[in-house]
Amino acid sequence: MGLELYLDLISQPCRAVYIFAKKNGIPFELRTVELLKGQHHSDAFAQVNPLKKVPALKDGDFTLAESVAILLYLCRKYEVPDHWYPQDLQARARVDEYLAWQHTALRNSCTRAMWQKMMFPVFLGEQVPPETLASTLAELERCLQLLEDKFLKDQDFLAGPHISVADLVAITELMHPVSAGCQVFKSRPKLAAWRQRVETAVGKDLFQEAHAVVMKAKDLPPADSAIKEKLKPLVQVLLQ
Amino acid sequence: MGLELYLDLLSQPCRAIYIFAKKNRIPFEMRTVELLKGQHLSDAFAQVNPLKKVPALKDGDFTLAESVAILLYLTRKYKVADHWYPQDLQACARVDEYLAWQHTTLRRSCLRALWHKVMFPVFLGEPVSPEMLATTLAELDVTLQLLEDKFLQNKAFLIGPHVSLADLVAITELMHPVGAGCQVFEGRPKLAAWYRRVEAAVGEDLFREAHEVILKAKDSPPADPTIKQKLMPAVLAMIR
Numbered sequence: 001m002g003l004e005l006y007l008d009l010i011s012q013p014c015r016a017v018y019i020f021a022k023k024n025g026i027p028f029e030l031r032t033v034e035l036l037k038g039q040h041h042s043d044a045f046a047q048v049n050p051l052k053k054v055p056a057l058k059d060g061d062f063t064l065a066e067s068v069a070i071l072l073y074l075c076r077k078y079e080v081p082d083h084w085y086p087q088d089l090q091a092r093a094r095v096d097e098y099l100a101w102q103h104t105a106l107r108n109s110c111t112r113a114m115w116q117k118m119m120f121p122v123f124l125g126e127q128v129p130p131e132t133l134a135s136t137l138a139e140l141e142r143c144l145q146l147l148e149d150k151f152l153k154d155q156d157f158l159a160g161p162h163i164s165v166a167d168l169v170a171i172t173e174l175m176h177p178v179s180a181g182c183q184v185f186k187s188r189p190k191l192a193a194w195r196q197r198v199e200t201a202v203g204k205d206l207f208q209e210a211h212a213v214v215m216k217a218k219d220l221p222p223a224d225s226a227i228k229e230k231l232k233p234l235v236q237v238l239l240q
Numbered sequence: 241m242g243l244e245l246y247l248d249l250l251s252q253p254c255r256a257i258y259i260f261a262k263k264n265r266i267p268f269e270m271r272t273v274e275l276l277k278g279q280h281l282s283d284a285f286a287q288v289n290p291l292k293k294v295p296a297l298k299d300g301d302f303t304l305a306e307s308v309a310i311l312l313y314l315t316r317k318y319k320v321a322d323h324w325y326p327q328d329l330q331a332c333a334r335v336d337e338y339l340a341w342q343h344t345t346l347r348r349s350c351l352r353a354l355w356h357k358v359m360f361p362v363f364l365g366e367p368v369s370p371e372m373l374a375t376t377l378a379e380l381d382v383t384l385q386l387l388e389d390k391f392l393q394n395k396a397f398l399i400g401p402h403v404s405l406a407d408l409v410a411i412t413e414l415m416h417p418v419g420a421g422c423q424v425f426e427g428r429p430k431l432a433a434w435y436r437r438v439e440a441a442v443g444e445d446l447f448r449e450a451h452e453v454i455l456k457a458k459d460s461p462p463a464d465p466t467i468k469q470k471l472m473p474a475v476l477a478m479i480r
Binding site: 051092101 | 308
């Protein structure tokens with residue numbers, strides 16, 4: 001059995017891994033783990049990732065969790081072009097810096113924005129208090145400003161003149177609030193231009209393919225009560 | 241001007257960097273940024289790190305934020321011993337996996353444990369409800385269990401037979417609740433044994449030196465009202 005990637009394209013980090021593997025022609029078996037059906041809680045999947053999250057990787061007997069770790073593993077094993085994770089000390093540090101920062105910043109606010117604005121009402125049939133949503137969207141704005149001012153600045157891509165894994169991780173995050181109808185790129189021409197560059201570098205077809213699932217999330221039928229029960233802990237976390 | 245490290249040893253990630261640099265005899269100028277005096281919020285420091293956080297690095301004109309990025313930069317620039325961040329594909333992936341996982345888990349629960357148990361009441365003069373504290377400590381417990389079961393397992397160190405960046409990052413986190421008076425290692429002989437191994441690998445004197453500040457955190461004099469006002473928003477954001 002070759003490389004297996006356990007993904008659900010509704011998840012931002014899964015999209016980054018998917019795009020990266022496809023773009024680099026890395027052969028893999030896609031193992032879909034449907035989060036909204038609670039499939040990540042199965043005993044079978046726990047064998048692959050005891051943390052019960054996607055993305056997860058299985059390469060022979062070797063299993064690996066965490067999208068950043070997976071992306072770097074693929075970079076090294078498949079000897080992808082340098083720009084994805086440059087050898088240059090400072091350029092690489094810039095990628096590492098972004099990949100570290102985003103966990104508790106952009107990742108957090110994009111997940112909350114998408115869930116609070118869309119998944120709660122549409123999928124879970126619950127309204128989020130307006131103050132909570134407003135606070136979440138304000139936090140998202142703050143992160144977007146940092147993304148522009150501290151990371152992108154006047155560069156073409158987040159870590160310099162070429163696309164890197166940092167851009168993949170960032171763009172897939174931003175598509176989360178986009179899927180919920182947030183006008184992330186409106187009145188942010190710098191970010192909009194960067195988005196165009198990333199989409200072009202990745203390839204529009206691949207970009208669209210990777211985002212098909214999340215862009216249709218607003219049309220999801222409401223969850224049944226069994227699923228709602230399963231997702232309760234997640235719900236509590238997303239409302240904090 | 242050579243390498244400058246902007247640190248406050250009150251902070252867990254700062255301790256990891258301090259220990260790493262000292263252990264590997266990396267020459268640096270220590271630039272102390274006192275968090276409890278709000279020095280990280282100064283305009284001067286924003287020139288070094290616009291994210292207004294420690295640790296931060298300045299190497300000539302090159303500035304870098306994020307402890308994981310800084311540790312990797314130092315690892316590569318100073319060509320430290322292999323075990324810190326192994327060349328081996330899978331071993332390296334294990335370090336990456338831990339470094340990615342910890343941001344939103346152990347880091348978060350250790351920070352909350354210190355602030356809810358000690359810093360809010362003692363330094364900020366703000367009471368914390370018993371329920372809130374209990375929730376935080378329960379969360380810490382869950383995370384410690386994951387650290388043992390998923391990461392440490394039956395190995396000598398987190399990723400294998402030798403100490404790595406993962407162990408430094410983890411141990412400095414755990415010293416946060418220890419500094420708050422939490423009996424982190426009680427009833428956890430596996431973790432206790434690992435702790436002693438890491439301390440021995442680092443060197444007891446260096447370990448003690450790096451942890452002097454945090455171990456005195458509970459004796460912090462109360463903040464004056466100006467400082468309290470200055471720090472509150474950042475503190476609340478940090479432990480959210």
